[in-house]
Amino acid sequence: MDSLHAAAHESLTDFLFGVVELGVFQIGQVVIEKNPPGFSLRHEADTGREDLEIFHSPEDALGIARCDDSGDYRPLKTAPNLRRRWELRLDSLAALRLALDGIYPAALGNWRAVLRGEKIAPPLHETLDRQTGMYRITGLLTQHEAARIIDSLCRPGCLRQILWPIESADPGPAPAAPEGRIPLFCTNPCSHFLGKAREAVKSRPVES
Numbered sequence: 001m002d003s004l005h006a007a008a009h010e011s012l013t014d015f016l017f018g019v020v021e022l023g024v025f026q027i028g029q030v031v032i033e034k035n036p037p038g039f040s041l042r043h044e045a046d047t048g049r050e051d052l053e054i055f056h057s058p059e060d061a062l063g064i065a066r067c068d069d070s071g072d073y074r075p076l077k078t079a080p081n082l083r084r085r086w087e088l089r090l091d092s093l094a095a096l097r098l099a100l101d102g103i104y105p106a107a108l109g110n111w112r113a114v115l116r117g118e119k120i121a122p123p124l125h126e127t128l129d130r131q132t133g134m135y136r137i138t139g140l141l142t143q144h145e146a147a148r149i150i151d152s153l154c155r156p157g158c159l160r161q162i163l164w165p166i167e168s169a170d171p172g173p174a175p176a177a178p179e180g181r182i183p184l185f186c187t188n189p190c191s192h193f194l195g196k197a198r199e200a201v202k203s204r205p206v207e208s
């Protein structure tokens, strides 16, 4: 783990080099394989299959992540519904970094920031109090309402691990990186959370 902390002070591509050298070969539902001189990616449920559709560009990652197996748009890129039956062959570490960012945006950067000891997950109420326009009302969200949204939206609908505390006094959950995986951290409530928070506040009885 010490070498990982050392790599966290390098560029993102060098950090990723350190990560794969340590044998970290999974992120979310994606398995990373060494395929010299590059890498190949596929859905974890397609390990060992030979009948996959082959892609070659890191930009293809965006298309792979766009829709689920039914062809429906995936508004939340960390929902556990990544489509199957594809293989993305990449010729370099830089291409791997771009592809991972296309499938799981910011995951690598968030992990590097956590390893560097950076504070990247402000308390929920700080974030909600900063909202303007249609989300300004979310500043009124109670702790109980926030917990209900986490239970209904984030678990089990999202693979990210929430790092933000609800209230400022709370230290927040400790980041955990499962063995052999690039962790997926949630550092700020996403737009789906904000939408649910707005709904929760607006659906209260008028007198409240």
Ligand code: SF4
Binding pocket: 076, 078, 153, 154, 157, 158, 159, 160, 161, 162, 186, 187, 188, 189, 190, 191, 192, 193
């Ligand atoms: S708030 Fe975070 S954990 Fe919850 S659904 Fe959005 S990205 Fe996932």
